[in-house]
Amino acid sequence: xxxxxxxxIAGLLFVVLAVTHTLFGLETALPILHGSDIDISTIxxxxxxxxxxxxxxxxxxxxxxxxAFQKDMTKVKFVAWLLSAILVARWAIMSLxxxxxxxxxxxxxxxxxxxxxxxxxxxxxxRVKNK
Numbered sequence: 001x002x003x004x005x006x007x008x009i010a011g012l013l014f015v016v017l018a019v020t021h022t023l024f025g026l027e028t029a030l031p032i033l034h035g036s037d038i039d040i041s042t043i044x045x046x047x048x049x050x051x052x053x054x055x056x057x058x059x060x061x062x063x064x065x066x067x068a069f070q071k072d073m074t075k076v077k078f079v080a081w082l083l084s085a086i087l088v089a090r091w092a093i094m095s096l097x098x099x100x101x102x103x104x105x106x107x108x109x110x111x112x113x114x115x116x117x118x119x120x121x122x123x124x125x126x127r128v129k130n131k
Contacts, residue, residue, distance in 0.1 A: 001069070006125030007080070008068035010118055014061030017114060022054035064122070073130050080126040084119050091115040 002008055029050065033043045060083055067076040091112065098108045 003070060004068045004073060004125050004128050006068075006121045006128065007064045007076070010121035010125065011061045011064030011066075011068060013114075013118060013121070014057050014064055017118075018054045018057035018061060021057065022051065025050040025054070064125075067125070071130075073126075073128050077126045080122045084122045084126075087115055087119050087122075091119075 025047075030043075030047060033046060063079065064083070067079060070076050094111060094115075095108060098104060
């Protein structure tokens with residue numbers, strides 16, 4: 001029986017983000033790179049990073065979904081805080097790199113909303129008490 005709806009929603013959102021991130025990369029970014037004069041080693045690194053982020057988000061999603069069904073919320077609270085800290089670091093790096101390269105726009109806003117939503121859901125889930 002589900003014990004924490006916040007973790008469940010966060011987990012499902014992580015899975016959706018993993019799928020959309022990977023599909024966007026495969027259908028949009030990688031074909032552009034393969035059609036350019038960029039060195040193959042750079043394309044390989046970019047492809048690795050793309051799939052690594054997708055796999056990471058998928059694993060976070062699976063973990064959050066499992067956390068949603070745990071009976072003792074105190075056992076998974078640390079994981080929620082750890083995932084939140086990782087998300088804050090990822091958001092900060094993404095935002096900094098985006099701003100440095102002058103590419104501030106709707107993509108940064110959309111990503112920031114997704115990261116903030118996940119962080120809030122995880123922290124709300126960590127506040128749920130055992131019944």
